[in-house]
Amino acid sequence: MSKQPVAVTGIGQTKHVAARRDVSIAGLVREAAQRALEDAGLDWPDIDAVVIGKAPDFFEGVMMPELYLADALGAVGKPMLRVHTAGSVGGSTALVASNLVAAGVHETVLTVAFEKQSESNAMWGLSLPVPFTQPLVAGAGGFFAPHIRSYMRRTGAPDTIGSLVAYKDRRNALKNPYAHLHEHDITLEKVQASPMLWDPVRYSETCPSSDGACAMVLSSRERAARAPHRPAWVHGGAMRSEPTMFAGKDTVSPQAGKDCAADVYRQAGITDPRREIDAVEMYVPFSWYEPMWLENLGFAQEGEGWKLTESGVTELDGDLPVNPSGGVLSTNPIGASGMIRFAEAALQVRGQAGEHQVDGARRAVGHAYGGGSQFFAMWLVGDEPPTS
Amino acid sequence: MPSYARDVAVVAFAQSDHKRHTDEQSEVEMLMPVLHQVLAATGLKTGDIDFTCSGSSDYLAGRAFSFTMALDGVGAWPPISESHVEMDGAWALYEAWVKIQTGEADTALVYSYGKSSPGSVRDVLTRQLDPYYVAPLWPDAPALAALQAQALIDAGEADEKALAGVASRSRAAAAGNPHAQLRGERPQGDYAVQPLRTGDLPPVTDGAAAVILAADDTARRLCERPAWIRGIDHRIEAHSLGVRDLTDSPSTRQAAERAGAFERPVDTAELHAPFSSQELVLRKALGLDDSVSVNPSGGALAANPIMAAGLIRIGEVAARIHRGESARALAHATSGPCLQQNLVAVLEGQEGEASR
Numbered sequence: 001m002s003k004q005p006v007a008v009t010g011i012g013q014t015k016h017v018a019a020r021r022d023v024s025i026a027g028l029v030r031e032a033a034q035r036a037l038e039d040a041g042l043d044w045p046d047i048d049a050v051v052i053g054k055a056p057d058f059f060e061g062v063m064m065p066e067l068y069l070a071d072a073l074g075a076v077g078k079p080m081l082r083v084h085t086a087g088s089v090g091g092s093t094a095l096v097a098s099n100l101v102a103a104g105v106h107e108t109v110l111t112v113a114f115e116k117q118s119e120s121n122a123m124w125g126l127s128l129p130v131p132f133t134q135p136l137v138a139g140a141g142g143f144f145a146p147h148i149r150s151y152m153r154r155t156g157a158p159d160t161i162g163s164l165v166a167y168k169d170r171r172n173a174l175k176n177p178y179a180h181l182h183e184h185d186i187t188l189e190k191v192q193a194s195p196m197l198w199d200p201v202r203y204s205e206t207c208p209s210s211d212g213a214c215a216m217v218l219s220s221r222e223r224a225a226r227a228p229h230r231p232a233w234v235h236g237g238a239m240r241s242e243p244t245m246f247a248g249k250d251t252v253s254p255q256a257g258k259d260c261a262a263d264v265y266r267q268a269g270i271t272d273p274r275r276e277i278d279a280v281e282m283y284v285p286f287s288w289y290e291p292m293w294l295e296n297l298g299f300a301q302e303g304e305g306w307k308l309t310e311s312g313v314t315e316l317d318g319d320l321p322v323n324p325s326g327g328v329l330s331t332n333p334i335g336a337s338g339m340i341r342f343a344e345a346a347l348q349v350r351g352q353a354g355e356h357q358v359d360g361a362r363r364a365v366g367h368a369y370g371g372g373s374q375f376f377a378m379w380l381v382g383d384e385p386p387t388s
Numbered sequence: 389m390p391s392y393a394r395d396v397a398v399v400a401f402a403q404s405d406h407k408r409h410t411d412e413q414s415e416v417e418m419l420m421p422v423l424h425q426v427l428a429a430t431g432l433k434t435g436d437i438d439f440t441c442s443g444s445s446d447y448l449a450g451r452a453f454s455f456t457m458a459l460d461g462v463g464a465w466p467p468i469s470e471s472h473v474e475m476d477g478a479w480a481l482y483e484a485w486v487k488i489q490t491g492e493a494d495t496a497l498v499y500s501y502g503k504s505s506p507g508s509v510r511d512v513l514t515r516q517l518d519p520y521y522v523a524p525l526w527p528d529a530p531a532l533a534a535l536q537a538q539a540l541i542d543a544g545e546a547d548e549k550a551l552a553g554v555a556s557r558s559r560a561a562a563a564g565n566p567h568a569q570l571r572g573e574r575p576q577g578d579y580a581v582q583p584l585r586t587g588d589l590p591p592v593t594d595g596a597a598a599v600i601l602a603a604d605d606t607a608r609r610l611c612e613r614p615a616w617i618r619g620i621d622h623r624i625e626a627h628s629l630g631v632r633d634l635t636d637s638p639s640t641r642q643a644a645e646r647a648g649a650f651e652r653p654v655d656t657a658e659l660h661a662p663f664s665s666q667e668l669v670l671r672k673a674l675g676l677d678d679s680v681s682v683n684p685s686g687g688a689l690a691a692n693p694i695m696a697a698g699l700i701r702i703g704e705v706a707a708r709i710h711r712g713e714s715a716r717a718l719a720h721a722t723s724g725p726c727l728q729q730n731l732v733a734v735l736e737g738q739e740g741e742a743s744r
Contacts, residue, residue, distance in 0.1 A: 003490050024520060056452035057474065062523070063447040063515040064474055067724040070624045077642065080624045080729065081483065084446075084474040086453050092471055096483055103489035104393055128451045241440075241470035243460040256467035263469075371456050375470075 003102040005385050007224035007231035008346040010040025010217030016180040016331045019118035020211040025060060026072035029114045032213035033073055036110065040217040041228040044074035047217075048106035053083040053093025053113040054335030055370075058125035060116050073112060085239070087283070087370025089113065090214065090338025091377030094366075095237045097218050098379070102234075107220045113339035114213035122209060122334060141206060141286065145198035147251045147373065148288040152200065154252060155291075157306035159200065162287035163191045164309055166205040166329055169284070172316055173326025175355035180210045180331040205287035205329070212333035214340045221385065232346035235363070235386050236267030237379035244372040251373055257296040260376040264365070265298070268380045273298045277380070278361040279321050279348045280314075281341040283368045285328045290314065294322070297367065297378075316356060324348070324356040338368030342379055349383040390619045390648050396488050397607040397614030398735065399600050400429035401703035401710075406569040406595035406691035409505045415449060416461040419501045419596045423462060426497070426598040430610045434463045437600075438493035440470040441484040443477035443500035444695050447512055458501065469493070476500060477597060477699030478622075478660075478721030478731050484601055485620055494606045501596035502695035509592055509694065517725060518627060529662070529725065530589055534581035536634040536726045537665035541583055543635045546668050548583055552576050554664035555587040555689055562686025569593050569691040588664040595693030597700045615706035615735045618716075619647030622731035627724070634726055637673040643732040644674055649718055654734065656681045656708055656717040658701035662688040666727055670720060674732075684708070698722065702733055709737040 012035025014020070020028055029052070037043060050073050052066050062068065066082040073080075085092040090113040097111035115122075123139035151157070167188045173179035186204075194204035224231045240260035242249070261273075270276050282293045291305035299320060300308050308314055314322035323329070325344040328337050345366035347353040358364075367378045402425035410418055427433065440462060446454050455472045464470060469492075473480050477500025484496035504512075510528040517523040540546040555576060562568035569591050577586035600610070607614040623639035623646075625632055644650060657680050661667035667682070676682060683689075685704045688697045698721025705717035716736045723729040 003492070056446050057515075058446060058452050060519070061515070062519045063445065063512070064723070065519070066474075067516055067624075067728055068518045068627045070728070071626050071628070075624050076626050077623060077639070079622050081479060082474050083471065083483075084455070085472050086456065096471065096486075099483075099486050099490050099492075103486050105486055105489060126452050239469055239471055240467045241459060242464050242467040244456050246460075246465065254467075256464075259467045371453060374456070374459075 004104050005221045006098045006101045006234040007219045007221065008216055008381065009219045009224050009227035009231045010036040010042065011343045011347060012036030012039060012215045013178045013340065014212045015178055016210045016212035016333055018209065020116065025065060025116050026069055028116055028211065029069055029112050029213045030072045032215040033110060033112050036215035036217050039229060042217060047074060047078065047108055047110045049079040049100055049109050050075040051081045051083065051093055051097035051109060051111045053089040054115055055087060055089055056125060058120065059122050059334065060119040085370060085375050087334060088338050088368040088375040088377040089370065090336050090340065091342055091366065091368030092239055094216060094339055094342045095239060095377055095379065098234055098237055101218050101220050107223050109218045110215065111218060112213060112215040113336040115333035115335040116211045117209040117333065118211050141198040141201055143372065144286055145201050148200060148286065151252045151288060151292050155303040155306060157291065161291055161306045161309055162200060162205045163188060165284065165287035165290040166191045168315055169323050169327045169329040172324050172356055173330030176325045179326040180208050201286050207285040207328045207332035210331055210333040212331065212336050214336045214343050216343055230350050232349045232381040233385045235380045235382045236264040238263035240376045242374050244374055252292060253296045254373050256374060257369065257376045260378050261297040264378050264380050274320060277363050277365055279324060279345065279358040279364040281323055281325060281344040281366045283328055283338060283341055284323060285332065287329060290322055293367065321358045324353065324358055338377060341368055342366035346381045349381050390646065393489050394603045395616055396485055396601055396603050397611065397616045398702065398706035399602045399607050399611035399614050400426045401599050401707050402426035402429065403567050403597040403700055403703060404595045405567050406593045406693055408569065408592060410503060410594040415454065415501055415503055416457050418594060419458055419499065420461050422596045422598045423499060426600055430600050432495065432600065437495050437497045438469065439484055439487045439496040440468055441472065441480040441496060441498050443473045443475050443480035445474060445502060447515055448502050448504060448694060450507060476695050476697065476721050476723055478702055481599060481699060481702060482620060482622060482731065485617060488601060488603050494603050496601040497598065498601065498699065499596065499598035500696040500699050502693050503594040504592045504694055505594050530581045530584060532629065532725045533663040533665060534584045535629065537583050539634045540665055540668060545635055546665060550668065551588050551664040554667045558683055558687050558689040561684050562690030565685045565690065567691065568686045584663065590662040590688050590692035593691050593693045595691060595696055597696040597703055599699060599703050611710065613710050613712060613737050615709035615737065618734045618736050620733040621646035622729065624729040627728060629726060635669060637669050637727050637730060640670055640673040640720065640730040640732060643730055647732045647734045649674065649732055649734050652716065654680060654716045654718045656684065656705055656714040658683055658685060658687065658704045658719045660688055660698045660701050660721045662692050664689060669727060674718065698731065705735050709735055
């Protein structure tokens with residue numbers, strides 16, 4: 001038996017900002033979903049099922065908010081699933097939705113991911129005291145900074161690499177009307193002079209806190225034939241997980257990330273990702289994760305990722321553009337951030353990325369990670385349907 | 389019958405001994421023996437499982453990413469293909485079933501758990517309600533279920549005696565269930581929230597459950613009498629109670645139709661009805677008469693580990709089929725206030741000709 005082909009026929013995002021005080025949570029998700037439906041030329045009754053994802057419920061202070069969101073997302077009378085796989089959730093949610101079509105269970109699925117960080121405080125949401133457990137207190141940055149230090153020591157990468165990533169992503173964001181941070185006066189010097197938050201991560205090398213939602217309509221081949229715009233096609237998708245901590249864990253380049261990428265490339269028939277993939281939207285919440293993931297996902301040999309960044313390969317006009325949208329460093333509604341990566345990859349192969357379009361992009365990767373570098377979700381989309 | 393690409397069966401089920409308190413155990417410690425039991429039943433090891441999916445709630449655990457700790461317990465090394473839903477484990481089973489239907493997996497481990505004892509679960513569940521208009525009023529699950537029960541009584545579809553009958557039958561049935569928390573009949577007691585008496589309410593429970601799914605020949609190899617999932621579907625209703633007819637459960641009926649439940653009678657039904665009144669609503673929606681054995685395990689009135697109680701309904705009917713005590717059974721899971729979201733699965737012991 002074989003999987004049914006899956007097409008991305010509609011994509012919608014909100015304009016990501018620090019606080020969307022003008023809408024409720026329901027209003028926020030509906031805005032993105034409505035835009036995805038319009039892009040797909042569909043109306044609410046055309047949707048068979050809704051798959052929604054977000055990061056921890058404490059980030060808004062609503063337990064299982066999908067129950068309350070059923071009406072706003074047109075899910076009444078339909079199946080509704082809620083995925084939660086930590087920071088990778090936006091990607092995982094898209095993959096769960098994609099599987100519903102691939103399995104032949106549904107023809108048209110709406111998938112949505114969101115975070116309304118202004119409703120609460122994510123750093124403290126991550127830092128609730130738990131008996132017998134080391135308190136995190138410092139938020140995600142404090143957790144990941146030592147892993148970055150370890151990467152720098154291991155590879156001998158120059159201290160400035162992180163600032164190059166941030167400078168690139170923040171400039172890319174200027175070409176993306178949906179990006180949260182639009183820093184028109186950004187300079188490399190300003191990034192390098194910004195305050196140190198969690199050594200070696202500076203303020204300008206850190207993701208913002210955003211309110212935002214992203215939605216996609218995923219369709220079977222038959223339904224995709226009726227779509228008004230060219231779809232993107234899913235050529236491979238995978239999730240991998242490993243424990244948070246254990247003796248022998250490689251926190252710099254986790255095995256789960258490598259396995260996830262290898263599975264996606266196998267499904268898509270990719271043997272040389274560096275040459276065969278035209279654009280990458282990877283989950284880089286702290287600047288240094290660009291070179292780290294370049295190695296983990298097989299775009300560079302171990303220890304060589306920072307050289308791609310330093311030589312400009314990952315710039316928008318480079319040989320392997322990474323995060324042409326501005327990435328998580330410019331926009332971070334946590335639960336939606338993974339889905340935005342997946343959706344931006346699809347926009348690239350549909351030729352709909354506007355000012356941040358990578359010329360001639362035919363194959364693009366969307367990637368997300370979460371937890372203690374332990375949950376990975378990734379897909380590869382192309383401009384043509386898969387042949388096998 | 390609905391037609392799917394592959395025949396998928398529940399080949400093993402395990403659950404904890406459900407308790408009011410498990411102060412001496414973390415969630416992981418509560419879950420681990422259950423995982424070991426379900427794997428032992430099939431002879432599989434973690435590394436043999438193609439896909440793992442779990443269901444749990446951060447709000448019950450009182451911390452973000454609570455499921456990551458459970459994953460450490462699963463032993464996800466080398467890395468595994470894995471996912472998690474912030475829903476009852478019945479929906480984790482649904483996601484795993486879909487994954488197997490894609491052909492990407494032949495086996496799946498599904499687990500879920502919940503500890504309600506550390507906090508006040510009545511208060512915690514109010515955080516599930518519309519955050520702008522309802523949650524600020526803190527209406528708890530028994531109060532909302534009482535509204536539903538009163539609507540049933542006002543419609544002439546139930547009286548307090550009928551509610552008491554459900555409660556008494558459930559706990560009497562649980563006397564034969566070594567995992568149940570309330571084993572044997574209990575007095576109905578005083579009103580908790582009128583018209584519901586304490587006997588109409590579920591116990592507060594800590595517990596965990598796990599299921600292994602397998603497809604086609606793999607299922608036949610792992611289990612002498614696999615419990616084949618002939619149909620499975622789930623549907624959600626509007627959140628606002630004001631726009632719903634609380635005496636009915638259209639989403640349950642819709643899911644049952646899609647799962648093929650009405651094509652032939654079932655002999656057994658495990659209904660996820662935390663409140664006695666909700667069993668009456670579900671019986672009506674599913675058209676179950678007295679010939680059907682309803683909740684022989686005692687149901688959620690005898691043990692209600694939130695996030696696992698729905699998965700346990702599927703496991704309980706599967707175990708009956710494994711033991712040859714049922715030929716065709718229905719399992720139901722619910723989520724949200726007053727049965728807002730419902731899942732129905734139909735399982736059979738017979739080999740595939742029914743679906744082919």
